[in-house]
Amino acid sequence: MFPLISIIVPCYNQAEYLDECLQTVLEQTFQNWECIIVDDGSPDNTEEVAKRWVEKDSRFKYLYKSNGGLSSARNAGIEIAAGEWILPLDCDDKIGNQYLKLAEEKFNENYKIIYCNAEKFGSQNGFWQLPDYSRKTLAVENIIFCTAFFRKNDWKRVNGYDTNLIYGWEDWEFWISILKDGGEVYKINEICFYYRIKETSMITEMSSIDGNMKIMTSKNIIYKKHIAFFTKELGSFQSLYKQNKKLIAENNHLKNLLNSKRYTVINKIFNLFKL
Structure with a gap:
């Protein structure tokens, strides 16, 4: 069957x-x-x-x-x-x-x-x-x-x-x-x-400043939810931090938003594992 x-x-x-x-x-x-x-x-x-x-x-x-x-x-x-x-x-x-x-x-x-x-x-x-x-x-x-x-x-x-x-x-x-x-x-x-x-899709929309913010919001949820998995596979949060650092460097407005109160907890997590 x-x-x-x-x-x-x-x-x-x-x-x-x-x-x-x-x-x-x-x-x-x-x-x-x-x-x-x-x-x-x-x-x-x-x-x-x-x-x-x-x-x-x-x-x-x-x-x-x-x-x-x-x-x-x-x-x-x-x-x-x-x-x-x-x-x-x-x-x-x-x-x-x-x-x-x-x-x-x-x-x-x-x-x-x-x-x-x-x-x-x-x-x-x-x-x-x-x-x-x-x-x-x-x-x-x-x-x-x-x-x-x-x-x-x-x-x-x-x-x-x-x-x-x-x-x-x-x-x-x-x-x-x-x-x-x-x-x-x-x-x-x-x-x-x-x-x-x-021509217009979720992926293309994500290339905007607002789109980058949405990506960060989603990824932060995932990183927090599966900290043990990422730490086991990557050794530390170094790779994740570098990705965020690159994203922040690409746009000062995004940097200001990520440094806002809304992201305080997430930033602390990344800084904890920052080299």
Whole structure:
């Protein structure tokens, strides 16, 4: 008996991409899946588009919730998922038709996370070059995109995606939570994930001054939450401090904001480990 895979598709104000995304789910060669479309209080016609797919194939399911952000939407979908294995898929991205099949072949080999090679499309095109996985590299940066397979039991064990991370980086924190106490990762040597790059996206917005502040806010939450992991893998907070120091040096306004009362506790943590 093949295991059930639950694909979780959160959608907020991006209904224009939803058909293209869900078509790649429907085209999977592996058939034992369910796809939960989570409408995160979207003001557009997400409900209308999603319900057409529910009528087309009963494996598609629709869930509406009030707006709570990406982590909240993923958690809501996973909560009702029936599958042992979970695959998040943002509604503007796509997957190759062999992705579920190639991943399922590795489900019995005790991997914590299974992912693949990826390609960008949209306003940028080409192979998405990411560093090979290691725990030390994961401590420096996120090297696994969101559309990777994991067990629902692991999601429960780490209390899901952190809903405090409203400005992004929730994937990085989630992978750290799952892997920090051990576990293997497998990368399929095929391009099975297609990541849409838009002219205006969360990533491009993060390049602004306000975006840098949001990055710092998210990273500070992650650093505080997983101090033991970062210390174990990096030896100290020296690397983290240097990253922040470089960011601060790039913009005096950002420096003033980081020296404000709001960041007093965080600055003390970094200064504690400063050489």
